[in-house]
Amino acid sequence: MNETLVAPPASEGAFLLRASQSLQGALARQKGDPAWLCARRAQAVAQVQALGLPGPRAEAWRFTSLRALDKLAPLARIGGAPALPAFAPDALVLVLRNGRFDAQASQLRALPPGVAVAPLERALAEERPAARFGELARAEGHFFNALNEALFDGGVFLRLESGAVLDRPLQIVHLVDPSAEALPSAHARVHVILERGASAHVLERYLGAEGASFSNPVTELLLQEGARLGYARLQEEGPQAIHLGRVAARLERDAALQGLSVMWGAQLARAEFHVELAGNGAEASIDGLYLPAEGQHHDHTLSLRHLAPHTQSRQSFRGILAGNGRAVFRGQVYVAPGAQKIDARQSCKNLLLSPRAWVDALPQLEIHADDVKCSHGATIGRLDAEALHYLRARGIGRDEARALLTFAFANEILSALPEEALRSSLEAQLRSWLATHGKETTHA
Amino acid sequence: MTRPALFEIRDLKARVPEAEILHGLSLTIGPGEVHAIMGPNGSGKSTLAHVLTGREDYEIVGGSVRFAGADLLAMNVEERARAGVFLSFQYPIEIPGVATAYFLRAALNAVRKSKGLPEIDAMDFLTLAKEKAKLVQMDQRFLSRALNEGFSGGEKKRNEIFQMAVLEPRFAILDETDSGLDVDALRAVSNGVNALRSPERSFLVITHYHRLLEHIRPDFVHVLMKGRIVKSGGPELALELDRRGYQWVEEELAGTAGASR
Ligand SMILES: Nc1ncnc2c1ncn2[C@@H]1O[C@H](COP(=O)(O)OP(=O)(O)O)[C@@H](O)[C@H]1O
Ligand SMILES: [Mg+2]
Numbered sequence: 231m232n233e234t235l236v237a238p239p240a241s242e243g244a245f246l247l248r249a250s251q252s253l254q255g256a257l258a259r260q261k262g263d264p265a266w267l268c269a270r271r272a273q274a275v276a277q278v279q280a281l282g283l284p285g286p287r288a289e290a291w292r293f294t295s296l297r298a299l300d301k302l303a304p305l306a307r308i309g310g311a312p313a314l315p316a317f318a319p320d321a322l323v324l325v326l327r328n329g330r331f332d333a334q335a336s337q338l339r340a341l342p343p344g345v346a347v348a349p350l351e352r353a354l355a356e357e358r359p360a361a362r363f364g365e366l367a368r369a370e371g372h373f374f375n376a377l378n379e380a381l382f383d384g385g386v387f388l389r390l391e392s393g394a395v396l397d398r399p400l401q402i403v404h405l406v407d408p409s410a411e412a413l414p415s416a417h418a419r420v421h422v423i424l425e426r427g428a429s430a431h432v433l434e435r436y437l438g439a440e441g442a443s444f445s446n447p448v449t450e451l452l453l454q455e456g457a458r459l460g461y462a463r464l465q466e467e468g469p470q471a472i473h474l475g476r477v478a479a480r481l482e483r484d485a486a487l488q489g490l491s492v493m494w495g496a497q498l499a500r501a502e503f504h505v506e507l508a509g510n511g512a513e514a515s516i517d518g519l520y521l522p523a524e525g526q527h528h529d530h531t532l533s534l535r536h537l538a539p540h541t542q543s544r545q546s547f548r549g550i551l552a553g554n555g556r557a558v559f560r561g562q563v564y565v566a567p568g569a570q571k572i573d574a575r576q577s578c579k580n581l582l583l584s585p586r587a588w589v590d591a592l593p594q595l596e597i598h599a600d601d602v603k604c605s606h607g608a609t610i611g612r613l614d615a616e617a618l619h620y621l622r623a624r625g626i627g628r629d630e631a632r633a634l635l636t637f638a639f640a641n642e643i644l645s646a647l648p649e650e651a652l653r654s655s656l657e658a659q660l661r662s663w664l665a666t667h668g669k670e671t672t673h674a
Numbered sequence: 675m676t677r678p679a680l681f682e683i684r685d686l687k688a689r690v691p692e693a694e695i696l697h698g699l700s701l702t703i704g705p706g707e708v709h710a711i712m713g714p715n716g717s718g719k720s721t722l723a724h725v726l727t728g729r730e731d732y733e734i735v736g737g738s739v740r741f742a743g744a745d746l747l748a749m750n751v752e753e754r755a756r757a758g759v760f761l762s763f764q765y766p767i768e769i770p771g772v773a774t775a776y777f778l779r780a781a782l783n784a785v786r787k788s789k790g791l792p793e794i795d796a797m798d799f800l801t802l803a804k805e806k807a808k809l810v811q812m813d814q815r816f817l818s819r820a821l822n823e824g825f826s827g828g829e830k831k832r833n834e835i836f837q838m839a840v841l842e843p844r845f846a847i848l849d850e851t852d853s854g855l856d857v858d859a860l861r862a863v864s865n866g867v868n869a870l871r872s873p874e875r876s877f878l879v880i881t882h883y884h885r886l887l888e889h890i891r892p893d894f895v896h897v898l899m900k901g902r903i904v905k906s907g908g909p910e911l912a913l914e915l916d917r918r919g920y921q922w923v924e925e926e927l928a929g930t931a932g933a934s935r
Contacts, residue, residue: 621769
């Protein structure tokens, strides 16, 4: 792709201009794609051009402005790619550098029987998951999904056959690498299919660099009857990055999804979760933690669609906002007509460390059945004065007491994680975030 | 020769925005002494405990408090705790997400640091904490659980005394630590307190019941009513209050007030 060879002026429409240049490049190239994919890409390109970038009046973007996209300009190159974390020798790791498979950095050894992990381009040519591909994250009518479908140049395919168990988490590391492109952009695509009764853990980490970059990843998760998936998504991109990602999942009968989204990085980030509870007894639980500091905007937009009876969903989100940090939480629960015996819970708690921080928390319920248990609550506040006093009354200084309580507030999300190694590394990261941003500035 | 007082409260007046609660309270406590305070609900016992430990909801409008020769009222909450003033709260709160052991080590290290002592590491702390937990017969598993989260009333009170045992204050206030305890828990808590009694350490025990004072024998008993200490005596006063209630004290007061006119 040659989208970054031309540096467009940072002006109105610059993003769209750059996008259409890369689209032309993509169409011209069409390398080894199978015929069905070529056709899909052509349709996606037409969608991108027809839809145009969503404007400020688009309902889905009312609280999150895309203006920063037009200002995204290549800077003088600052440093290289972030260092890869150290992996255990038996870890399953697939690295995508600016959205493309990096064989050198990946480790895909000793897969258990019934488990297939492959770079997406290979899988698309061989496995022909065409019928299911793009079924959950549809390109029709969706600008960013269409952009991803037109431009993706790599990704991950994971399939577990019936009853298969992936004994170790599959770690997908997305690297933004400015040494390869002046304005790195990534449109990675992850496609996961868990057949009946299969079980796996997938961890997606988005690591960034100092300069400007754009990530537009799409992850599709298909859980067939009784399948279980633990899915964590950690966004740690650089301070100039823009990250707009979507996770689309479909849960069939008795399937269970345990999801987590943590946001530390980027200037503008959105993670969308679109979950369809399509079979009796399906359960989805999505937890989240966002920590926007000065100059950062973090958006979680979720839609949990109860299409079948006896389904459960839980959304549990916490945010700590520092400086002029902004956050958006939009959690929609939809219950289809006739979908009885539904249990849907949603909570979103926010801690504002500065009077300049702002959060829009908008629960949204759309219920077309009557036997439904639904609860939702959003709180926005400061640290509990009683708890602060208790700690100080034992000799702990004011600042340390605040740090302790702030940590505890966020750690309630992390402590629910079953994987010890991941949990303790996130806890360490949280402590270092708090050391930099955790001090409460005076409220007016 | 009498030793200098550890605690000296003179004519203390404190208020909340709505009303004055302590109307000139005086009390002197020597080193090693155990004083009990009894009094009807709403008389200001917890307010006294909070004012002495620096809670910011109360405004001091008169009087003075000296602790080991220093001006206690000039110190903030954590400075008082580090100087060795401890309160076993009447209603200990739950703090989700903060493990008891983690919190208490931070507290102990804050106290040690203020005394110029080195920090205690996690291993040594655990040894110490386990030993002290035994003292109040507290289940060691509570150490790794979030502070008081889901604890019963009795467990919370034990946890307060356990914290006292670890922090080893010079002056401890127990605010109705016995309320809601069954016989076994009461004995465990009392044993914890008695193990800490020493010629250097003083206690102020707030209670409604003589029962606690059978385990923790006080040197002095005071009656607090309407924001003042209105009567003081020896351990026998506690028994009388337990038996007869407070009405007679009030009547006696009204009588002397009338007679002195
Ligand atoms: N923070 C406060 N705000 C308002 N009123 C208070 C506060 N603390 C205590 N009071 C009032 O002061 C009086 C004494 O309360 P307290 O000290 O708790 O009594 P005791 O512990 O003896 O039962 C009561 O009337 C109570 O309502
Ligand atoms: Mg009280």
